[in-house]
Amino acid sequence: MQSIKSIFKYRQFIIGSIYRNFQLKHRDALLGWAWRLLSPFLMILIYMTVFSQIMPVKFGAADEPFSYGVFLCVGVITWGFFIQTVEQLLVTFIQNAELIKKTGLPRICLPVVAVATAAIDFAIMFAIFFIVAAALGSIGPSFLLMAAPALAVLAALAMGLGLLLGVANVFFRDVEQVFRIGAQFWFWLTPVVYPIAILPDGVQDVIGWNPLTPLMLSLQAAANSVEGPEWGALAYPAGMALLMLFLGARLFRRCADDMADEL
């Protein structure tokens, strides 16, 4: 309750900070804000053309010309969202050490800014992807509906994990190092760029423990619109997300006050 009140009280600062986060990325570029649309558009274009046309991979419904491109985009964009959210949360307290030390800013505002920044980035990218793919006739409007539950769970998992690691990182800077290396492995242990079916059965079982696996499969299934996603498969990652959120919030509450002393 207190947190919601502080977020409302400092809304000007939160909105301003999100704006500054984007401004910072483009301030020295000639095209400035245009990159915000241009770069995701070009990326999606490359995935859709290069991987679907020039290097076609046999995949699923082979008659569908852009199927691998769509598959890639769904995986890469959502993975990107996940990683960006966790990384933003991971460094937010350290990057804003000055604010924490020298002002009475409620700590909760910083993760809010971090998550919102990542979410807006993702929303732009996802919207462009959706428009391009829909224009090419690869996916229909029902995709959004079917992808929503998995995206919600993904976001919750990212927030919980990010908060947990972000607070821990204030006190043990090792966390950031470990996470960055771990993320490399995690990427390849998640069916983002390859279909899970190409793996041997044993490996598939192991990868099944990765909470991102069912999420990815669900999203890819929604994109391919071959069959509806299996909602039951989301229970495990949703449970993990709740656990992470609980742990993250608990650690944050316990340590928020000590941050100023540690930074």
Added chain:
Amino acid sequence: MGDIVVKGLGKAYTRYASRWSRLADWLAPRAIPRGERRWVLREVDFAIWSGETVGLIGLNGAGKSTLLKLIAGAARPTEGTAWVQGRIAAVLELGLGFHPDFTGRENAVLALQLQGFDPSKITRLLPEVEQFAEIGDYFDQPLKVYSTGMQARLAFAVATAERPDALIVDEALSVGDAYFQHKSFERIRQFGAAGTTLLLVSHDKHAILSLCRRALLLDHGRLIMDGDPEGVFDYYNALMAADKAGQIQQRVGVNGGTRTDSGSGEARIESIDLYDTDGRPITVVDVGQAVEVRFAVAVHDDIDGLVLGCGIKDRFGQMMFGTNSFYTGQALTSARRGERLCFRVRFDANLGVGTYSIHASLVRERSHVEKNYHWIDRGFVFEVVNLSKTEFVGLAWNEMRFEIERPDEPPLPEDAPLIVGDIGCRWGFAEPFVGIGADPRFVAYGFDPDPDECARLTERYATLAPGRVTLVPLPLAGRPGRRTLYLTREPACASLLPPDPVLTTQYPALDCARLTETRDIDVRTLADWAGEAGLKRFDYLKLDTQGSELEILRGAGGLLDGTRCIDVEVEFNPIYRGQPLFADIDHFLRSRGFVLWKLTNLVHYSHKDGSNAILGEVAVCHDDAHRHTYPLRGGQLFWADARYIRVDVLTARPPDHPQRCRDEALFAALGAADIIAHAARPLTPDLAGESS
């Protein structure tokens, strides 16, 4: 709004032996934490009510910054509460959480958003921030190119963009340049006057004394004193000295054995103390103040030579000056066991502002190489503050007198008004200039701190000389700020300096200057006032302000450049403590191009019988042939009225020269026929050629 209530406040930091033990504490918390708790602040209780101005002082590490952070909400207390009513603004350390890649403007927006202002208000406040910070084009440059001073300017401007209910200022201000410090203090003062509660940390006694009505003293995380700033500062200085003294003992203990010839102990310095000329122990010294160091020396063995060395070192250990009793020709050739001696060393503290220590040594002859009885470094620590001198830099003080030569400006036209000023105008002043029949070209200004007296005089001159006499109910001084006005039995003897209680009780005639009460007032400088009133010069000034004449003249700045004559009361013996004497005023006015014309109304004081006998004659010589004498009586000379005139008043000029016409009108009103006559002496041929 603006109350600050602190109850049982404490802050502890937990220190872990290593990161691993912290991790262990996290993963498996135990009843007893593995870390060691260190309290930096404990059991602090105080309340500051709305509109109070409070200074927070303490040695480094006393917990001042922690306390401010807790009140500002930048850190959470471990125990107790700090509660602030209303909006609080804090200038803590440097920066305010600024981002180096953003411009000053963007950072200002960020900081204003942090204060919870909405966009329209921020748009309105931004130009004011830009204007106040005065960093020019840098406002739109990234912060990474800023100097520390510029950052401090921006931080202060942003934090004080809108008057908060409570303002907390850490020592952030000390990084700025003098100009901005001045400006910041002015804004803080305005906030205080408008009802903002103020909590200020500073080591600068002057800043605390001029801004605060109350002071808190923190020591080792505890609040040990809460009272009037002067008293708290005295205690703080004693504390500081005690702290340093503790260090000495430590150092002697550690180094004593390694210095082979030092401290053989036949004679020892038992104590070192610093006194002012009235014999009061002090630890804070004004620049240039006459002080006395007393060394109590005990002799423990019969010795055949004893020399005391004494020197003043700055905080880096650099010797400022020093000598010993051998060089002054006062070496003792013998001392008996059990003898106790007192050495008194007097000097003027012609030192720059800062902390200094007294070094002392007892040796047999001229140097410690031969025989060293006792050696003390940092035997006594004192602080030098600048209360009475012009602003200066450096480790040593020496009055620098500037003389500026510039081509004569064209003389003022004959009919420009003659502006006269009377500072300390109680009982009236303007009749000679604007009274019936006098020259109507005069415009007169009178200054007196008492608004009632000014109202009375305004009424009086309203009929006598309508529109030509302005009474300004304003106390003047050498610098703007808050000062104490000492009210006396006779209102005209009120002063910015405390009357000497010894004199005012011993001499019945000086009873009029006996202290009755004190009052804090805001003072300004003549130059400031004139700037606002649009006045460029005073043709004539009279000052009688019971001791503050010199500082008022210093505060007049360039206004004096056009002044033709100054009448000022001068003292030969101080009736008020710290009062500048005739020599000081004479020195100053000569440096500004004036010469002494005469001393009148010489007031001698003596006891009733005998000593006022005629002692001889005093003469007035016009030349060797014409000599008038009058009798000189006894008694101690206390004060007189001095008339100074600008050197070029005496320059012979043709009768129709505009300056000469103006001078004649002025000196006629002053009844100074002698000056007119002198200026009107026949022109010598070369002078005539020069001034035609």
